[in-house]
Amino acid sequence: MSADTLTVHAELAWLGGQTAERDVLIEARDGRFTTVTPGAAAPAGALRLPGLTLPGLVNTHSHVFHRAIRGHTQSGVADFWAWRDLMYGVAARLDPDTLYRLAAATYAEMALSGITSVGEFHYLHHDLDGRPYADPNELSHAVIRAATDVGIRITVLDTCYLQGDVTGTPLAGVQRRFDDGSWQGWARRVEALRPSSPLARVGAAIHSVRAVPHLAFGPIAEFAADQQLPLHVHLSEQPAENQACLAHYNRTPTELLADAGVWSSAATAVHATHLTDADIAALGASGTSISMCCTTERDLADGVGPAVALHAAGSPLCVGSDAHSVIDLWEEGRAIELDERLVSGIRGHLPVPVIAEALTGSGAASIGWDAGRIEAGALADLVTVALDSPRTAGARSGDALAHVLFAATAADVRTVIVGGRQIVREGTHLHLPEVGAELEAAVASALGRAAGS
């Protein structure tokens, strides 16, 4: 098998239907699938994939440097705003080298969990005093290099962040690192960001209705449309954001962004936790995707968003590990359904293939990749989950797809392929074999401490 061709034989593979298919021969050339044949014999030389194979998972919402404070905020931090203060402490320290190292180790953790593409919602732009680096996109290039060095795709969702609250309070302290001065300054910087790697692309983001003046929403949406960039927005994560928006604009965040023409099938609302019925209808009718980040929303006591209602209204669902209290998209996917069960007292809201689609194809569309499905022509990204682990044993006797989506964890991932190239084999990253040790060192350096202390 040469570097630009791939032939694999999957014991079971999910091809988009109600259940997995058996004995699927999958071939790729130059990074894209060429043929997909269920019920086929394995040709000599094929890479055999025992277990269940799916399209590579897509993490649509990451703030990679938040990985440094995992486990640091589980006591004595009462709410989202207190947590944010701690997170800002890390943001105030990072430089291009420490960010690169932390991002590479974290993206390797993602790869090991089956993630083949990440949407990095990137708002840390400038030097410690708020001044641009010699290359104003230095930190964007650091996260791009980190992802491509560990072999996963990245969409840098380059984020516009201009003010401290809805009243236009100027940015202060660490927030000056986020500040491009104006939406035009942001757009000039984004236009200059041209990644050379085929694994990297650019998207746009409005941080939130808090952080961008409303008169900039329309121009940013037009810029994104002109440049054919996916557009992401944090939406109604916290009741306090809604209250401030209503008090200042007399509109909900969803309404305010709708007025400016932000919502469309190229847009993704992240969280969408506290919505009115009219908000849900507007988002659904526009075809806006919803990035659910359930483990973060739990961790930060945000609440349970109306994902099922949004899906019924017309919004595709996708997932993100966001603040990385854990990195496990299998958990993110099932949490959409399971959290709704807790709220409603009713089981069975989302069919199993809808959850699988949220982890794969819908996520890829949200961050602008022609991936997330195993079919001829799509980018050749795959993940294979073992079916003989303590968690997945028994899956072969029933619906393997449902079993994996409701019981597998990141630890059950065995093989990961991106663009036809294997990056994880037998649960080990091929370029970064000691991901735990690298994370230990990278987190310590991001926190300004000696490793292990």
Ligand SMILES: [Zn+2]
């Ligand atoms: Zn976020």
